Amino acid sequence: xxxxxxxxxGIQPSGRPHIGNYFGMMKQMIDMQKEALVYALIVDxxxxxxxxxxxxxxxxxxxxxxxxxxxxxxxxxNVLFKQSDVQEHTELAWIFDTITTMPYLMxxxxxxxxxxxxxxxxxxxxxxxxxxxxxxxxxxxxxIPVGQDQKQHxxxxxxxxxxxxxxxxxxxKLPESLVIEDLQTVPGVxxxxxxxxxxxxxxxxxxxxxxxxxxxxxxxxxxxxxxENVYAIHRLLKSEEELKPxxxxxxxxxKKLKEMLIEDLKAFIAPMREKRAAIAGDENRVREVLEKGAxxxxxxxxxxxxxxxxxxxxI
Ligand code: ADP
Numbered sequence: 001x002x003x004x005x006x007x008x009x010g011i012q013p014s015g016r017p018h019i020g021n022y023f024g025m026m027k028q029m030i031d032m033q034k035e036a037l038v039y040a041l042i043v044d045x046x047x048x049x050x051x052x053x054x055x056x057x058x059x060x061x062x063x064x065x066x067x068x069x070x071x072x073x074x075x076x077x078n079v080l081f082k083q084s085d086v087q088e089h090t091e092l093a094w095i096f097d098t099i100t101t102m103p104y105l106m107x108x109x110x111x112x113x114x115x116x117x118x119x120x121x122x123x124x125x126x127x128x129x130x131x132x133x134x135x136x137x138x139x140x141x142x143x144i145p146v147g148q149d150q151k152q153h154x155x156x157x158x159x160x161x162x163x164x165x166x167x168x169x170x171x172x173k174l175p176e177s178l179v180i181e182d183l184q185t186v187p188g189v190x191x192x193x194x195x196x197x198x199x200x201x202x203x204x205x206x207x208x209x210x211x212x213x214x215x216x217x218x219x220x221x222x223x224x225x226x227x228e229n230v231y232a233i234h235r236l237l238k239s240e241e242e243l244k245p246x247x248x249x250x251x252x253x254x255k256k257l258k259e260m261l262i263e264d265l266k267a268f269i270a271p272m273r274e275k276r277a278a279i280a281g282d283e284n285r286v287r288e289v290l291e292k293g294a295x296x297x298x299x300x301x302x303x304x305x306x307x308x309x310x311x312x313x314x315i
Contacts, residue, residue, distance in 0.1 A: 007032050008141035008175075010041035010083070010132070013060035014051050015196030016203040017067050020186035023236050024147030028178060030071050032145075038078040039139050039297065040068055045083050045090065046131060049124045050197055065286045067204065070276035081293030083135060088301040092134035092308060093127070096160050099167060100130060104159075109152055133157040137172045138301040145178040148185045149193060168311040186236065187229045189218045202233070205273045208266055215262045220254050227254050230261055237264045
């Protein structure tokens with residue numbers, strides 16, 4: 001049998017997926033799904049750190065399933081599932097907590113960012129890299145496609161796997177992260193990282209009116225030659241060569257550049273939005289996909305957990 005790589009990545013059901021999620025991660029998953037086994041996780045227990053509203057949690061979770069299907073995710077061949085459906089994730093996260101120190105987790109940038117803003121950080125946010133390590137290591141994946149913002153957490157996963165292997169013997173395979181280098185982090189309309197948690201994103205399935213409003217609201221810096229936040233989003237849709245003359249011809253006319261970006265975004269989003277509309281509302285399909293995904297994921301996770309339990313001596 002031909003060797004097939006295993007790819008895994010997660011998305012939080014904490015709002016509508018945006019173009020940063022798509023280009024940073026979802027696109028890679030879709031592109032690789034033919035020649036790899038792809039695990040697409042909906043990390044609802046991670047999202048609990050920001051979504052504490054049952055109806056919203058249900059709605060966003062259903063939405064992510066529909067979004068993946070609309071993007072062409074093959075849920076027959078590959079595995080689309082919810083983290084909360086596989087209890088081994090939280091179980092293994094606990095075991096990782098016991099081999100990880102507080103100073104180590106204090107280096108995590110999600111924790112550092114929250115602290116720098118003077119927020120009271122939840123224990124869940126602090127420990128989040130350990131749950132993420134469990135999400136990944138249960139399935140022995142080769143590659144983790146992520147945006148730049150998650151690269152450090154994949155490093156934490158590798159460190160945790162190494163540490164466990166050192167203490168208890170070879171148990172986990174070390175995964176590699178795949179970050180699209182020239183993409184970096186997609187900026188939101190306010191210039192910060194585009195994120196579901198900030199109200200600064202352009203939804204992947206946005207209506208034309210939302211695209212217009214969001215793009216016109218992009219914060220531009222008048223000191224540079226070109227509006228970097230506009231350019232960074234435009235660059236997702238067109239090559240450097242295509243954009244160079246456009247941006248050179250329109251130095252200083254930010255409105256015109258924004259209008260061109262609006263047209264390109266509309267053309268990119270419209271077909272996906274139509275496809276999504278055709279399957280949205282099919283609750284049975286969503287339920288079936290999640291049930292099947294959970295069943296397949298549980299089988300793999302349970303097997304790995306048996307190995308872990310033997311290694312640590314609880315069985
Ligand atoms: P969010 O911050 O929007 O809630 P998630 O934590 O659900 O995003 O991340 C899902 C995936 O999308 C991760 O792989 C993450 O690295 C990627 N991602 C999130 N925001 C961006 C961005 N602005 N640019 C590139 N990739 C991103």
